[in-house]
Amino acid sequence: MFKNIVIVGTGYVGIPVAAMFADKGFNVVGINRTKEKVDLINKGLCPIEGDEPNLPELIDKVVKNKKLVATTDYSVCKTADAILICVETPFDSDKWEPKYDSLKSALKSVAENMSKNSLVIVESTIAPTTMETLVKPILENTSKMEAGKDFLLGNCPERVMPGKLLYNIENLSRVCGGINEETRERMLQLYSHIVKGELYPTDCITAEVVKTAENAYRDVEIAFANEVALICEKLGINVYEVRELVNKAPYRNMHLPGAGVGGHCLPKDSLLLSYGVKGILTPELMILARNLNKKMPSHTAGLLIDVMKEKGMDVKGKKIAVCGFAYLENSDDTRNTPSLGVINSLKEKGAIVEIHDPFVKSYEGLEIKKDFYSCVKDSDALVFVTAHSEYKNIDLNKIKGTMKTPIIIDGRNIFDKEEMIKRGFHYRGVGKG
Ligand SMILES: NC(=O)c1ccc[n+]([C@@H]2O[C@H](COP(=O)([O-])OP(=O)(O)OC[C@H]3O[C@@H](n4cnc5c(N)ncnc54)[C@H](O)[C@@H]3O)[C@@H](O)[C@H]2O)c1
Structure with missing residues (x-):
């Protein structure tokens, strides 16, 4: 037919x-x-x-x-x-x-x-x-x-x-x-x-609501995980351990927290859903969730600013390598990437930002480096925003040797905190107090 x-x-x-x-x-x-x-x-x-x-x-x-x-x-x-x-x-x-x-x-x-x-x-x-x-x-x-x-x-x-x-x-x-x-x-x-x-x-309207609601649901779930991550940071504990144990309780399926939500869909689908009732109802929860998720990139940059302050350093003039520009691991998709929020927050504070991504070739005039080790050489800190597989296999001794100060900010739980401290890094991670 x-x-x-x-x-x-x-x-x-x-x-x-x-x-x-x-x-x-x-x-x-x-x-x-x-x-x-x-x-x-x-x-x-x-x-x-x-x-x-x-x-x-x-x-x-x-x-x-x-x-x-x-x-x-x-x-x-x-x-x-x-x-x-x-x-x-x-x-x-x-x-x-x-x-x-x-x-x-x-x-x-x-x-x-x-x-x-x-x-x-x-x-x-x-x-x-x-x-x-x-x-x-x-x-x-x-x-x-x-x-x-x-x-x-x-x-x-x-x-x-x-x-x-x-x-x-x-x-x-x-x-x-x-x-x-x-x-x-x-x-x-x-x-x-x-x-x-x-x-x-x-019918068509049910299909429209299903699609936007399934993504709004996910955005709200991520916002919840991010909120618990912020609480764990303040209490000095690890949100990933908390998540694992929360999920042992029946009917719980806590999402992963992280440095921010990107992509073409999640950042906008709760807004599309809300727009569908514009003038007749103002949804609250999904908008609150959206705003919380939007703050995660600047929060991630803030972790670096804090750790530098503790070490008596100022981020101004420092070379910071932001690792991962795509919003998703092993992808070249840069739409609404949280990396941009991290980069802009650091640049606003006067940092000199270098960007590495194995998949993204270019983005609106920003230089994106392909070779990880030359990008991180002489840097004062690395901020991991995307969990590309390449980062899980990097030679930590090699990068420690080439960095000016061994500061690592982990926005995606790529590294184990204790292990990193043992190796001599100053380590902070989203949700890891
Ligand atoms: N990317 C995802 O993971 C995903 C998942 C589910 C749903 N969606 C939805 O699917 C839709 C498409 O998303 P996408 O990620 O494929 O977008 P995209 O930007 O990757 O692709 C859209 C393509 O359409 C082309 N285009 C735009 N206007 C055109 C026109 N008038 N005539 C011909 N070509 C035109 C663009 O050049 C572009 O290549 C969006 O509504 C998105 O919300 C996307």
Whole structure:
């Protein structure tokens, strides 16, 4: 029943989805507004850096066998049976509203080109009611067709995560929100080709709330863990030991604390959820949680400032190496990275900051070094913000020998405090008093 599939937006979500459908034999076209990204895909190259198991090989395979092509041209929607929209949906915290420019422009271009009877699915995460108040009107007004009669419309939010893109699509369950029974049935048919997990049919608004709520839930959980971490620091104990013992009690599953929450999704999805009831209800808990998580990068920088003060040092003019710029271990994803908050806090105090990351090539003019040992040489302190695997295997004796002062701030529980002290480091960690 489905033959031609168009994926609009070939980023972290769109490219694995496109490759998986192509691998199942569908003719897939990925649309991206950026020509460089289109060219990369058409060369069979993965547009995402970082450790992404099996994705580069799969893209190479499906491009070679001509099942996946990429383009900037929306006219390919004319022959598409299904069109999946996977563009970014950030949140503007200053204006306190979603930034839907990419979504609106994608919808308009799709509507100008799509044919009757196609199935249009928004995979992007959107605020509750967006399908009804924004997506449907743009598609209907531009195409002059009626949703439910001339074309089908659904919302199937993604549950991917960098580092597990293919795995999550294949194995996790999905919520298929459709505007009517026929849409839901067609969505289930479509996704059953690539998803082994359970597919749950529902309406669009439920799907919108489920997606934003599942991420808001996680953000609140992390905020709780961070709050306990701050308490443990004050009481001189180790939050990781506390967490382990808390989780021995039935029905407890305390999250990991850390130097901050990043990525495209968690920092904004509780805001999207709250936006869905703007003017009728003001959610409190998830906003408090968001604010607490936002403070963790400056708290992490504060641990360094405190330890330096204790040693009679001032961070001003000192060379500090911030280790890890991606928000997630073994990934190149820098969106909303807490590292930036740590770096800015240190720079505000006059520190000279060097940045190391094995996966991130560049970020808005900041120099990011690839070689760990040359980055940390002659530094007065190291601040670990991302738990890249490389850091777990560093030669501690070697770095101690090359640093000016052996101060280590650990934002991700990479090192054991006692061991580090034994080795002669001045060590502080988030949640480790
Ligand atoms: N990244 C994740 O882990 C993740 C997980 C679950 C859900 N999501 C949601 O999925 C959506 C996409 O996220 P992402 O991480 O893939 O974003 P992304 O920025 O990696 O990819 C979006 C892509 O869409 C392209 N694009 C934007 N506007 C376009 C247009 N009008 N026409 C053609 N291409 C266009 C961009 O160039 C970009 O390559 C977001 O709503 C996000 O919240 C993301």
